[in-house]
Amino acid sequence: MSAHSLSRSPRRWLALAALTLSVLIVGLDGTVISVALPTIAGELHADSGQLQWISGGYLLALSVAMLPVGLLGDRYGHRRLLLAGIALFGLASLAGAFAGSPGEVVAARTVLGLGAAAITPLTMAILPRVFAKEELPRAIAVWTAATALGMPVGPLVGGWLLDHFWWGSVFLFNVPVAGLALLAGLWLLPRDPRTADRAVPFDTLGTVLGGLGITVLVHGTILIPAHGWTAPAVLASLGAAAVLLTAFVLHERRHLHPLVDLGLFADRRYLWGTLTAVFVNFAVTGILFVVPQYLQAVLGNDSLGTGIRVLPLIGGLMVAAAMSEALVPRLGARVVVPLGLFLLAAGTLLGATTGGSDGYGLTALWLALAGLGFGLAVVPATGLAMGALPETNTGSGTSLLETVQQLGGVLGVAGLGSLLGAGYLARLRTDGLPAPAAHTARDSVTGADAVAARLHDPGLGLSAHTAFVHGMDLVLTACGAIALVTGVLAALFLPRRAAAAPTVAEGAAQRAESVA
Missing domain, CATH: 1.20.1250.20 (MFS general substrate transporter like domains)
Structure with a gap:
């Protein structure tokens, strides 16, 4: 068909x-x-x-x-x-x-x-x-x-x-x-x-530069949890990634038939739709990074119970998906997207008030609110980016959108993971523990629980749970701040009205002019 x-x-x-x-x-x-x-x-x-x-x-x-x-x-x-x-x-x-x-x-x-x-x-x-x-x-x-x-x-x-x-x-x-x-x-x-594009030379150099740049970037972020941001291997990987990806961008801008059309970012719909989607996913990645650990390690749920208890986030998203279809035509993406981001910020900042003795009720409430904001922001933002793509050759544009989001998520987990670890270690008390036990407890809240059970030390378990909640609150505060700032930027810079997407011929002509 x-x-x-x-x-x-x-x-x-x-x-x-x-x-x-x-x-x-x-x-x-x-x-x-x-x-x-x-x-x-x-x-x-x-x-x-x-x-x-x-x-x-x-x-x-x-x-x-x-x-x-x-x-x-x-x-x-x-x-x-x-x-x-x-x-x-x-x-x-x-x-x-x-x-x-x-x-x-x-x-x-x-x-x-x-x-x-x-x-x-x-x-x-x-x-x-x-x-x-x-x-x-x-x-x-x-x-x-x-x-x-x-x-x-x-x-x-x-x-x-x-x-x-x-x-x-x-x-x-x-x-x-x-x-x-x-x-x-x-x-x-x-x-x-x-299609008639098979005879066009493939951008081999762009593929190599982009692939190598992404490889060393991801490799560097994989090393961060074990070695820290200042380790020589991490700094070398991130530095090499910066050089390679800069070379990739310069090459793509000059190539007549690039691997990805960076000229898409000249369209405000694609630029701000993509950036909004990246930062929304960054915040939600942070939520899904810390909340399952909180539900398991602090509240004591198993894997099945944890998955069930994260579902209010998805419930909020489902409601927002239905709402956005009616709201965007009436109010416009420039109103709906910031509204979603502010709700996402409100949800995560409410979550950042979680204390060590709070139960699941508060978590369910703020997860539902964050999910509602997530859906109201990401659906119209993705639609804006998609609307900027030409009627054909949409694959390159969606690949660029997904790659940027993927890399943003990778860096987000690394950064937020470091923030969680710093907050956890700042409040954890391991005084009087043998060195191996203290090392295990400082490694993770799960390790601290295991040490506390082995040594029959309920004080250590309580300290670990309180310390983890403190680290989680820092992560959620950061996510809320990112959502808040992104909401302000979206309100200022999202286009008021949709512009016509460039045709493939127009895009090729623009690239040819830039090369010439």
Whole structure:
């Protein structure tokens, strides 16, 4: 079925279901592994470095491959490359389920990252081909909800699987879901139009510069939790990343057929839509980084209970997704997006008042408020960025959007993780403990709980919980401040009215003029 006829067919909603199912498994896989790491360590005798790369290998492959995949999709077909990514994701999951060593798990996770890198931007790129302009915001809202739903539900699914099956089930779970998404995509998604771009030279140098720059940037951030921001290896990686990514930007601006069109940032819709989405996701990443730890370590919930208790965030997002469809046409994105950011700031700043003796009620309240703000901000912001893309060759624009968000999330976790650690250590009291026990307690709140149980020292457990809540409050304060500042900037700089998206020919002509 062609894209034009599909946009008027009831099957478009089934096509959306196929796309959201694809991004849902990516979101689930991104967080489900965190629950399984302790079990994998015990079953496969993986050391801390190998465990780090089970997570880091996926993140690295995802970040590096996402940039060129959009251009490849524009040239060889979004649907074709998306289905290949889903198939690769399913096969890598099958391999991971029956891995016999930590190295095999790292390899499987890395290939999973490659599959995920194709799925996320290309599902977004297909949306404008399936839905007419007036229905696109609703589709983006559903797509956004699916990407967000996977993050808190991942630990819930992982905890249930590990309670009933062996560790490989967290990988095997993906296989039937990927198979269903693949069949649905084959049946429901519009066929790729013929393109004339295959004869255009591929930007190999841009791919190398961007890939190397992202690689050393992500590698440096992976080292931060263990070594700190000032470690020589971290500084060297971040410095090299700055040089390589600067060279990448300069090359892309001068190249006639660049890997990504940085000229998109000249459109205020794309620039401020992307920046808003980046900072909104930064704040929500911070929330999802600290709240599950709080619910487990401080309030004593298991993985399943933790996943359930994070759902108010998703509930708020769902409500906002429905509200934004009605509010944006009436009030405009310049009103709705800042409103969402201010609600997100209010929710996180309310969360930052959490005390060591507070229960779940306050958490549920501020999570719902933050989720409402998240949805009201990110759905219209993503719609603005999507509206700036040309009618064809949308893959490069969505890849750039997703890559920037991904890197912002990576740096955000590193920065907020450091803030959490500093706040935790500032309030933790380990006086009188043996040196090994004190080291374990200072390493994490979970370690402190283990030491307290072993030494029958309830005071240490109370100190650790109070210290962790203090660190969490600092992180939430930072998230709230970021949302507040972004809301002010959005109110000032978001365009009042949408401008026409540039055509492909106009974009090429502009680049040719800049090169000349």
